[in-house]
Amino acid sequence: MTDPITQGLLPEGLRDRLPPQAEAAANLLRGLLDCVAAHGYERVQPPLVEFEDSLIGRLGSARKQDLLRFIDPVSGANLALRHDMTGQVGRIAATRLAHIARPLRLAYGGPVLRVRGDQLRPEREALQAGAELIGRDSVAAVAEVLKLAVEALAQTGLTGLTVDITLPEFVAELAAGPWPLEPLQLAEAHRLLDGKDVAGLRALGADRYETLIAAAGPAAPSLAKLRALGLSGRAAAMLGDAAAIITALGDTPATLDPTERHGFEFQSWIGFSIFAAGVRGEVGRGGAYTIVHPNGDEEPAVGFSLYVDGLVDAGLGEVKHRRILLPLGTAPEVGAKLRAEGWATVAALEPDADARAFRCTHRWSNGRVNEAV
Numbered sequence: 001m002t003d004p005i006t007q008g009l010l011p012e013g014l015r016d017r018l019p020p021q022a023e024a025a026a027n028l029l030r031g032l033l034d035c036v037a038a039h040g041y042e043r044v045q046p047p048l049v050e051f052e053d054s055l056i057g058r059l060g061s062a063r064k065q066d067l068l069r070f071i072d073p074v075s076g077a078n079l080a081l082r083h084d085m086t087g088q089v090g091r092i093a094a095t096r097l098a099h100i101a102r103p104l105r106l107a108y109g110g111p112v113l114r115v116r117g118d119q120l121r122p123e124r125e126a127l128q129a130g131a132e133l134i135g136r137d138s139v140a141a142v143a144e145v146l147k148l149a150v151e152a153l154a155q156t157g158l159t160g161l162t163v164d165i166t167l168p169e170f171v172a173e174l175a176a177g178p179w180p181l182e183p184l185q186l187a188e189a190h191r192l193l194d195g196k197d198v199a200g201l202r203a204l205g206a207d208r209y210e211t212l213i214a215a216a217g218p219a220a221p222s223l224a225k226l227r228a229l230g231l232s233g234r235a236a237a238m239l240g241d242a243a244a245i246i247t248a249l250g251d252t253p254a255t256l257d258p259t260e261r262h263g264f265e266f267q268s269w270i271g272f273s274i275f276a277a278g279v280r281g282e283v284g285r286g287g288a289y290t291i292v293h294p295n296g297d298e299e300p301a302v303g304f305s306l307y308v309d310g311l312v313d314a315g316l317g318e319v320k321h322r323r324i325l326l327p328l329g330t331a332p333e334v335g336a337k338l339r340a341e342g343w344a345t346v347a348a349l350e351p352d353a354d355a356r357a358f359r360c361t362h363r364w365s366n367g368r369v370n371e372a373v
């Protein structure tokens, strides 16, 4: 009989990381957080588990069914595993760090858990690293955050970075002003735009919104098409702000889709996804959003979360340690000196140990470093 437990099987969507990927993941996380820290973002470490209501209430990004929930056997409270750290950082900013001057720059890294994987990413556990700039969601703030995300990803060795920008409130802005829609029509228009359903929009009498589908694409032509619509007010201001952010991105190619909302459930005026060559799915995601304080005050913020697993799977972050076997009885000072020089030393526990069997490229013998044979 093959019993899944004795076979060491894991529940669906969960996996072990083995050498060298486990170390690669830790290296990548450290590299990303070092980059963010160098820009003044200070690390916070929220817990893995919180009150279910706190994870659902904050930012409105999760529904009950998105969380792995359980009853705390100690307190009887309903708890859940975090599925994203942004809301937790918002909670910290709005409570324990409410008295700290804004803008407040915070960083975080750790595992998150989704109840369900999707086709692109069947894994349920993900290693997230991110930064949140709290107290601002201006063009300058968004540009800082987006450029930082790109810089952090680029230093891992990723290439072919591209940024997809969306304006999750743009359609609602048009519906409230220049291209009026009733609330029910707006909800339907959103749904049709999500499905890029031109015929549906016509049937709804929202023909004008068709042009938004055609306008999605590489940033410069997209902006030109959207500007040609001759909009004014906040919708026009959003386009101007998006243009400034795209300019700030410099050489990093960007696309603009003014209607995309999927995956941006809590982001406000701007959201973005980052992709890279050789990595399946997004390597990062972020945008502007609102933090609600205990007294009901609302505070703007902008940030990003990077997803480390795709980078590990692409082979990044692996350090090729030079491994040397120290035969039984080697003086401790020899090992200390070699480690100080950057070697990983592997101490033999028996005489005649075979360096290759311990995956060592070298062996200490005759008082010096020798290639393993």
Ligand SMILES: N[C@@H](Cc1c[nH]c[nH+]1)C(=O)O
Binding pocket: 084, 085, 086, 130, 132, 263, 267, 285, 286, 287, 288, 289, 302, 303, 304, 305
């Ligand atoms: N945490 C969000 C991205 C984000 C960070 N800050 C704002 N938005 C996500 O992973 O989808």
